[in-house]
Amino acid sequence: MLLHQESPQPLVSVIIPTYNRPEYLKQAIASAIKQTYQNIEIIISDNCSSDNPQGLVASFGDSRIRFWRHQQNVGMLANQQHAFKIARGKYLASLHDDDIWNEDFLAKLVPPLEANPELIIAFCDQYIIDADGRINHAGTEENTHGYKRDKLTPGIHQPFYKIGLIDKSIPTAAACVIRNIFVNWDSIPSEVGGMWDLYLTYLCCISGYGAYYYPERLTRYRAHEQTDTMLSGSRDVQAKIRKAKSEMFCYQVFMEDARLQEFRTYFQQKWLEANTTLGIGLLRSEQMAAARPYFWQALKKQKFNLRTMAALALSFSPRFLATKLMKISK
Known part of the structure; x- marks a missing residue:
């Protein structure tokens, strides 16, 4: 197994942030180790899990792993961000601790970046899997269609503002490889x-470099009860x-960026929706x-929105009634 000091392949830093998911973490690490592209470092950053996963990580016995707790x-x-900042690779890729890569994920996404120095990111499509790792075929098709990757032309996109920030076709968190040198990780604000x-997609978009789409499902994104979108x-x-x-x-930043003015109306609408959601x-x-100032703010910028107006009316209802109605409306 070649290490980066000896390999003709450029080093890729695989970033695995983790918190309290040891069984999933084991699968994620295994999928990184099994990559046919061998010249990697695997950075596992543990966010103070209740059970220290250091023993689990050490059990793999792979010298390419770097562990931080x-x-x-x-x-x-x-x-x-901590893991991104200590990465030493020419390229890096984020792997969630509950997701899985196909063995050829890096082997297929790194070469386009190596062949074209004008690219900053290469990405692919993904499968959706359930808590037990089974592929959700309907969910997978819905995901591909929803993010318009089924209509996306393979190859180079430059500029890629629309596919990155409007269509959100680029799964930056789980299914891409990024050229490390062009991203200032300190420029990502805590907000x-x-x-x-x-926001990382935004930074890649405004870099002036291009994106490359590889039209295969090379990763497995796990949708389960522990994800933020599925909590109760x-x-x-x-x-x-x-x-x-x-x-x-994010949408406030995008609205104020002169390079994105053709999409300002879209960003403003998303910002208004976020006000109402908050x-x-x-x-x-x-x-x-x-809650009320956010509803007033949303209504000032748009002529009529039933969802916002109904929520504002509820905010003036007796507390017990408003709470009951909000629960019913979930």
């Missing part, structure tokens, strides 16, 4: 939160509030007064 929970974004992948109850509300705040920040999240947390 935070002494306290620093949050999802900071944990991810982006869980939308860090969209109060945790679901808090996840929605966090996401809405992150979306508001307000509804606050309503469900029984923070009526705190």
